[in-house]
Amino acid sequence: MSDASRENVDSGEKLSSSRVVTLVVSDDHEQETAVRSTLENAPEPLDVLVTDIDTLAEYADDAVDCLVCLGRLLDEHRDALEAITEHAPSLPVICWGMPERLGLETALEAGITDYVRSPQTDDQRRIAARRVHAHGNRYQATRAAATYRSIFERLPDAVVVHDATGDYERANERATELLGYDRSTLLEKSVSEIELTTDAAALESQLTRCDPGETIVVTGRNQRADGDVFPVRVNIRRLEADPDRFIASIQEITELKARERELERNLDLLEKMEELTNAGGWEVDYERETVRWTGGTRRLVGVDAAYEPTLETTLQFFHPDDRPRLESAVKTAIVDGEPFDEQFRLVTVDDRVRHVRVRGDPYQVNGYTTRVRGSIWDITDRKAAEDELRQREAHLSQAQSVAELGSWYKEIATDVIHWSDEVYEIYGIEKRTGPIDHAFFMEHVHPDDRELVNRKWDAAKRGDRYDVEHRIITGDGETKWVRQKAKIEFDDGLPTDATGVVQDVTDRKAYERRLEAQNEQLDVLNRIIRHDLRNQLNVIDGYAAVLEEHSDATAPLATEIRTVTEDLLEMAEEIRTANRLLVEGDDYHRVDVEAIVEAAMASVRDEYDTFTCACSIDDGLWVRGTNALEIALEQIVENAIEHNDAATPRVEISAEHCSETDTVSIRIADNGPGIPDSERELLTGTRERSQIEHSSGLGLWVVNWIVSSVEGTLGFETDDDGTVVTLELPSATDRPHTKPGEPSRR
Structure with missing residues (x-):
């Protein structure tokens, strides 16, 4: 068997029954009809196309299996054969009828593949059609063999x-x-x-x-x-x-073997980490109705590797009073796709009660939760220590409250300061989850007294007594007088730590300082998010990427980790943007409304393509504002697209000047479901914010802050047709001779 034949058999082609596309080149309608009738009525599967010399080039040679040219055409058009062979040099060309002037021998030497006499009987017609089909089949085989060899090589x-x-x-x-x-x-x-x-x-x-x-x-x-x-x-x-x-x-598979060895090392490392941290992992697969525990979880429960947990037996290992709460958390994860992080009491096989922290993350396919994966930590010792510390702190806090006296401790080398609850009470700020530093403390010292406080503190680190009275600005916005006294410990002449007390002397102006303290706290939080949190999230994402690439078994979990990490990084970026707008601000200038609308829509189109937009902006509209207005428009349009349940989100933007108020009104209308009433009321200030009432994201808050910063107002209207967001901005009546620079891009 030849290579070409074998390759075509291997590819499953049945040449004897495959259809052959035949192109008849003719300039005689009567002969063309006769040839076409002969081929189309033959038992062989033939598809017949007809063309002339002038339109031959319109047919791609890979769409035709055989060319049939009338012999008379070759006599009358001496360049016809050259045109045919030039168009498709590898295609079989069959001469139908004797070329009297050109001569058959000359035609064959010039490139004619075969010659068929004009058939007169049915048998002759069948034989002629069979020869055309055979040539086309051979060409198909040759082309298929070439394709096979090309694919094989590549x-x-x-x-x-x-x-x-x-x-x-x-x-x-x-x-x-x-x-x-x-x-x-x-x-x-x-x-x-x-x-x-x-x-x-x-x-x-x-x-x-x-x-x-x-x-x-x-x-x-x-x-x-x-x-x-x-x-x-x-x-x-x-x-x-x-x-x-x-x-x-x-x-x-050298790299695969190396990855398998790396996976074994990682699994061994995981086992060691679980042992050292008293932690474990688990997974509930609701499609297969199976439960998996890692070695760490088995160790916490007190079972060996042979034990096979089930949904029912897993629940039995938790304290009866905690089971309803656990079932509720798991149900919420399954139904709503919400992760949970709760503390429960675990009852081991030897009836010991352990306090554990359980986290669960649902994994969804097409909107349905198929698995819930999570971790479990033994926090019994930490719980006991927390209870004891809580009691001591309660006693100390009560004593300090009675005396209106707060205490603090500072590690001078690391600039870490710990405040008691009463100090936070005196300063009128919320208790922080971690320590503070000298810069944070100095932020709350009255500006006119900071030089005094720093001079006294520097002198105390050289051995002087630290006893100073100064003003502070509390988190409530009050100006207070406090007395600070401290004892500093030294080692080889260097100050190491200090223990001090703060006594409240007087109160002043509460509200203004509370706002300032909140801004300062936001700045500190932003620095933490911008550096520490983002760096750690990038590390987590990196390790998850390695795990996702190198292990099929844990790839879904790694993918889920990466998804959550990317969401947190995106949120951190939004917080950073919001902080930059609030803290850094921007210079006020005249802003071209049409320019910022065009720039905002260009940015949105880079990210979204399944929406329609119509703009109607009056000529010559200018407002007094900052480049951040472009960001506000971007956020509104993105919100209208992302939260739109219509088949094709639609956004309509219009702007006009209001002569009565000398403002420019920019309206952004969409066909979405609208902004929830509770969130709209929070944004417009008709409802007070609380710990349990908040918006779904930072986007519209950023819009609110930007509009407020330029002395504008933000309004919302929602009906069955969608939502209309209105920005009322102060008009810039004096148009500059030249437009300001392009709005800044995020």
Whole structure:
């Protein structure tokens, strides 16, 4: 069997029954009709197309299997044959009828593939059609063989063809590169000369047991031409059309083996970490109704590796009073897709009660929760320590409250300060979850007294007494007089730490300072988010990416980790943007309304393409504001698109001047479901904010802050047609001679 025939059989082509597309080139309608009738009425599957010399170039040569040209056409148009062979040099060209002037011999030498006399009888017509079909079939076979060889050579994996004894018959370029042989040398070898773990007899026995069309996967070790040995995984398929031959793809798995070893090391590290931290992991698969525990979880519960947990038995290991709360948390995760982080009491197999922290993250497919994965920590010792510390702090806090006296402790080398609750009470700010530093303390010292406080503190670090009275600005906005006294400890002449007290002397002006303190706290929080939190999230994302790439078993969990991490990073970026707008601000200038609308929409179009937008902006509209107005418009449009449940989100932007108020009104209308009443009331100030009432994100808050910062107002209207957001901005009546620079981009 020839290579071309074998390749076509391998690809499953049935040449005898395949349809042949035949293009008849003619300028005689009567002859064209006769030829077409002969071919279309033949039993062979023929599709007939008709053209003339002038329109021949319109047909792609890969869409036609055979050309039929009338002999008379060649006589009358001497350049016809040249045009035909130039258009499709590899296509078979059949001359239908004798070319009297050109001559048959000349036509054959010039490129005519075959000659068919004009058939007169039905038998002659069938024979003529059969010859056309045969030429077209052969051309299809040649083209398919060329395609097969091209694909075979360009496969990214090393691919070889060998017989049942392992002798190589074909090899693509990647195989020669992988094994280090030139093609001719490689084809002189057999599998047993390359594969080191299987001898020739064993290989032949294994191959002969393989059924035609069956694929087997084997692993082994191949040796390159330079003697280098490397692990491989080989997929071998016995050809159905030619059972004496096998096609095999060879994959070097050196990196895979290394990843498997790395995975084993990671699993061992995970086990050690769980042991050191008294923690474990778990997964509930609701599709398969299975429960999986890691070794750390089994250790906490007190069961061995042979124990198989179920949904029912897992719940029984928790304290009866905690089970309803656990069931509710899990149900919320399943129904709403919300993660949970709760503390429960775990009852071990030996009836010991342990306090544990349980976290669960749902994994959803098409909006349905299929699995919940999480972790469990033993926090019994921490719980006991927290209870004891809580009691001591309560006693100390009560004593300090009675005396209106607060205490503080400072590690001078690290600039870490710890305040008691009463100090926070005196300063009128919320208690922080962590320590503070000297800069934070000085932020609350009255500006006119900061030089005094710093001078006294520097002197105290040199050994002087620290006893100073100064003003502070409390978190409530009050100006208070306080007395600070401290004792500083020294080591080899260097100050190491200090213990001090704060006594409230007087109160002043509450409200203004509370706002300032909140701004200062926001600045500190932003620095933490911008540096520490973002850096740690990037580390988590990096490790999750490695785990996702290197382990199929944990890839879904790693993907979920990366998704949550990306959400947190995006939120951190929004917080950073909001803080920049509030803290850094921007210079006021005249702003071209049409320019910022165009710039905002350009940014939105870069991220979203499934929405429509219509703009109607009056000419010559200018407002007094900052470049941040572009960000406000972006946020409103993005919010209208992201929270839109219509098949195609629609946004309409209009702007006009209001002469009565000398303002410019910018209206952004959408066809979405609208902003919830509670969130709209929070943004407009008709409802007070609390710890349990908040908006769904920072976007509209950023808009509110930007509009407020330029002395504008923000309004919302919602009905069945959608939502209209209105920005009322102060008009800039004096137009500059030149437009200001392009609005800044985020």
